[in-house]
Amino acid sequence: xxxxxxxxxxxxxxxxxxxxxxxxxxxxxxxxxxxxxxxxxxxxxxxxxxxxxxxxxxxxxxxxxxxxxxxxxxxxxxxxxxxxxxxxxxxxxxxxxxxxxxxxxxxxxxxxxxxxxxxxxxxxxxxxxxxxxxxxxxxxxxxxxxxxxxxxxxxxxxxxxxxxxxxxxxxxxxxxxxxxxxxxxxxxxxxxxxxxxxxxxxxxxxxxxxxxxxxxxxxxxxxxxxxxxxxxxxxxxxxxxxxxxxxxxxxxxxxxxxxxxxxxxxxxxxxxxxxxxxx
Amino acid sequence: xxxxxxxxxxxxxxxxxxxxxxxxxxxxxxxxxxxxxxxxxxxxxxxxxxxxxxxxxxxxxxxxxxxxxxxxxxxxxxxxxxxxxxxxxxxxxxxxxxxxxxxxxxxxxxxxxxxxxxxxxxxxxxxxxxxxxxxxxxxxxxxxxxxxxxxxxxxxxxxxxxxxxxxxxxxxxxxxxxxxxxxxxxxxxxxxxxxxxxxxxxxxxxxxxxxxxxxxxxxxxxxxxxxxxxxxxxxxxxxxxxxxxxxxxxxxxxxxxxxxxxxxxxxxxxxxxxxxxxx
Numbered sequence: 001x002x003x004x005x006x007x008x009x010x011x012x013x014x015x016x017x018x019x020x021x022x023x024x025x026x027x028x029x030x031x032x033x034x035x036x037x038x039x040x041x042x043x044x045x046x047x048x049x050x051x052x053x054x055x056x057x058x059x060x061x062x063x064x065x066x067x068x069x070x071x072x073x074x075x076x077x078x079x080x081x082x083x084x085x086x087x088x089x090x091x092x093x094x095x096x097x098x099x100x101x102x103x104x105x106x107x108x109x110x111x112x113x114x115x116x117x118x119x120x121x122x123x124x125x126x127x128x129x130x131x132x133x134x135x136x137x138x139x140x141x142x143x144x145x146x147x148x149x150x151x152x153x154x155x156x157x158x159x160x161x162x163x164x165x166x167x168x169x170x171x172x173x174x175x176x177x178x179x180x181x182x183x184x185x186x187x188x189x190x191x192x193x194x195x196x197x198x199x200x201x202x203x204x205x206x207x208x209x210x211x212x213x214x215x216x217x218x219x220x221x222x223x224x225x226x227x228x229x230x231x232x233x234x235x236x237x238x239x240x241x242x243x244x245x246x247x248x249x250x251x252x253x254x255x256x257x258x259x260x261x262x263x264x265x266x267x268x269x270x271x272x273x274x275x276x277x278x279x
Numbered sequence: 280x281x282x283x284x285x286x287x288x289x290x291x292x293x294x295x296x297x298x299x300x301x302x303x304x305x306x307x308x309x310x311x312x313x314x315x316x317x318x319x320x321x322x323x324x325x326x327x328x329x330x331x332x333x334x335x336x337x338x339x340x341x342x343x344x345x346x347x348x349x350x351x352x353x354x355x356x357x358x359x360x361x362x363x364x365x366x367x368x369x370x371x372x373x374x375x376x377x378x379x380x381x382x383x384x385x386x387x388x389x390x391x392x393x394x395x396x397x398x399x400x401x402x403x404x405x406x407x408x409x410x411x412x413x414x415x416x417x418x419x420x421x422x423x424x425x426x427x428x429x430x431x432x433x434x435x436x437x438x439x440x441x442x443x444x445x446x447x448x449x450x451x452x453x454x455x456x457x458x459x460x461x462x463x464x465x466x467x468x469x470x471x472x473x474x475x476x477x478x479x480x481x482x483x484x485x486x487x488x489x490x491x492x493x494x495x496x497x498x499x500x501x502x503x504x505x506x507x508x509x510x511x512x513x514x515x516x517x518x519x520x521x522x523x524x525x526x527x528x529x530x531x532x533x534x535x536x537x538x539x540x541x542x543x544x545x546x547x548x549x550x551x552x553x554x555x556x557x558x
Contacts, residue, residue, distance in 0.1 A: 117489040180488045184495040190527040192550035210396040216463040224547035248469040268503035271471035
């Protein structure tokens with residue numbers, strides 16, 4: 001099967017590598033606006049060739065849209081309008097905006113809205129890896145609006161990547177994504193800024209950083225070109241979770257201020273319940 | 280060399296395993312108040328035998344104190360008063376309190392105050408691992424207050440664990456530990472509570488959790504018996520960093536409320552500077 005990947009970065013590039021490995025893709029056409037990324041994607045054999053958007057759409061059976069969510073919402077109608085029988089799958093971290101954008105399009109049925117719940121803090125074709133996706137969930141949204149064959153294609157592809165599929169409406173997705181993904185990025189960005197703020201006064205401190213710190217601050221390396229549009233599109237949900245998070249931090253602050261170590265222990269005991277939920 | 284390990288948990292147990300592996304220890308005596316942990320430490324061959332505190336002190340050349348910091352501060356004078364020529368090393372995550380406690384003791388010179396910057400979210404002898412410590416830093420505090428031979432012993436031991444040594448005064452240690460370690464734990468505990476608060480309404484959400492979420496919330500599995508005393512002993516520094524962190528989060532909140540995505544991008548760009556500092 002000929003597959004087009006629009007956006008050859010971390011997610012698009014990893015999909016390309018894996019579908020080449022598992023032989024579902026016979027040929028991968030990359031579409032890439034960034035000239036450096038286009039060259040990297042070719043050099044690293046993430047894609048077989050780079051073509052224009054129109055050529056890629058025309059020559060493929062399956063098209064992945066893997067660019068930042070705001071750019072995706074802007075481009076999707078142009079792509080849909082050019083489709084014949086091809087299937088179009090997006091992989092963005094927000095789903096309401098794009099589903100709303102396409103809802104009245106004549107080719108809506110060819111589109112499957114999805115969000116593979118996998119990523120790293122790195123970006124670009126060089127970050128693409130065939131170790132991606134396996135064992136994680138992919139959310140498919142509003143599946144009743146996709147044609148039966150388009151949905152079946154998306155399911156087949158994601159299963160071949162080793163993912164398990166969760167179905168939900170776009171609104172539910174965006175609420176859940178705010179608290180299992182988007183808030184983690186905000187806390188990590190803010191934690192990095194907290195420590196960088198202090199480091200002005202205190203150099204050499206980073207000699208001391210160990211696994212715990214690296215773990216909580218790792219996501220702060222993530223690309224703003226990807227994340228600002230996500231926070232913008234999912235603003236209300238992210239604000240809701242962020243307000244809750246600040247309230248939770250203020251409970252810790254209050255315990256310390258009042259030297260209420262009994263309640264501090266209760267807060268930590270409660271947070272330990274996360275053990276039951278995460279492996 | 281005969282070595283006593285007071286507290287056979289994650290840190291004490293890992294030290295025991297590694298010093299047995301690298302043959303610096305010929306025999307390890309464990310001291311363990313928790314009967315279940317004592318049995319586990321023997322069964323898992325973390326220690327060779329379990330003895331009373333007095334026996335362990337009498338029969339060892341080197342003693343590690345690896346219990347929660349408040350208990351360590353309470354026990355240390357009793358141990359110091361029973362020392363002859365033995366060396367005593369503590370491994371607690373706070374250093375001011377214990378250094379202040381021992382400062383006028385006649386045997387202060389036999390004590391080396393240290394903090395190996397390594398840990399996991401797990402606890403007890405079963406969490407002990409010979410994969411511990413290597414490549415990380417250990418802080419040795421107020422080294423001028425330790426006898427030359429005691430300090431040399433501590434340096435030899437930590438180098439044999441594969442750690443690089445940083446020297447600083449206890450006060451500087453506690454400030455730095457607040458922001459490269461203690462604050463990460465508070466953000467993680469609070470993030471777990473944030474999501475658990477939401478999960479009351481929304482079940483099945485955890486299907487969606489991926490590596491990013493697990494990374495930022497991992498430390499929330501940590502043991503309150505260890506962490507409450509750390510926050511108590513390092514209260515002022517932790518409060519200082521926590522206040523800064525809440526301010527940083529409020530900047531993100533304000534950007535979203537005002538839809539100021541230019542400043543949001545600047546905040547993320549700034550946090551990306553952590554890339555230069557962490558590998």
